[in-house]
Amino acid sequence: ETGVTQTPRHLVMGMTNKKSLKCEQHLGHNAMYWYKQSAKKPLELMFVYSLEERVENNSVPSRFSPECPNSSHLFLHLHTLQPEDSALYLCASSQGGLAGSDTQYFGPGTRLTVL
Amino acid sequence: GIQVEQSPPDLILQEGANSTLRCNFSDSVNNLQWFHQNPWGQLINLFYIPSGTKQNGRLSATTVATERYSLLYISSSQTTDSGVYFCAVEDNAGNMLTFGGGTRLMVKP
Secondary structure (H helix, E strand, O other), X not given: OOOEEEEOOEEEEOOOOEEEEEEXXXXXXXXXXXXXXOOOOOOEEEEEEEOOEEEEOOXXXXXXXXXXXXXXXXXXXXXXXXHHHOEEEEEXXXXXXXXXXXXXXXXXXXXXXXX | OOOEEEEOOEEEEEOOOOEEEEEEEOOOEEEEEEEEEOOOOEEEEEEEOOOEEEEEOOEEEEEEHHHOEEEEEEOXXXXXXXXXXXXXXXXXXXXXXXXXXOEEEXXXX
């Protein structure tokens, strides 16, 4: 248990559905991250929220929309996804700022399957 | 975008052995970092090394930016070194990290 929880753990959705992934950290950290881990592909950093500032990877499609209402909660809103979006979506948090400067603590991930 | 390749993808070592992990990248970078993801889900920053050589205990890293590669050396490996080692780079266009595919290391007692 790393102090980062994610729900749901598994999600199957159709291409026309709208769903949201939730992440919560209980570590008092100031930064939260969304990663995508696809089979046989490198880990991809999608979004970073640090002290209410958002940094995003420009290659992430607009059908993924993050929301960070406070420093403990992070959402990833999904709409009109494609089958190639099927992957493990990981949330992480760290004490400090943007990706890489501190140890990041990962949640267990949400295994997403898009039919 | 920038491509990051790591080798080998998998590595099994006997405790006490030394190893070298490699990271190649396709373009100039502002920053390069090595991470260790342990079995408990933590991604731990090992080195912040855009160029040159750094050492921290049994670990050291060297980045040759002009030749677009970095090496991570692990000496006298221990079972606690097991996990996945990621190389990640920050390109000149922005401040997001691009990760390599990782090297999965298992150190056997």
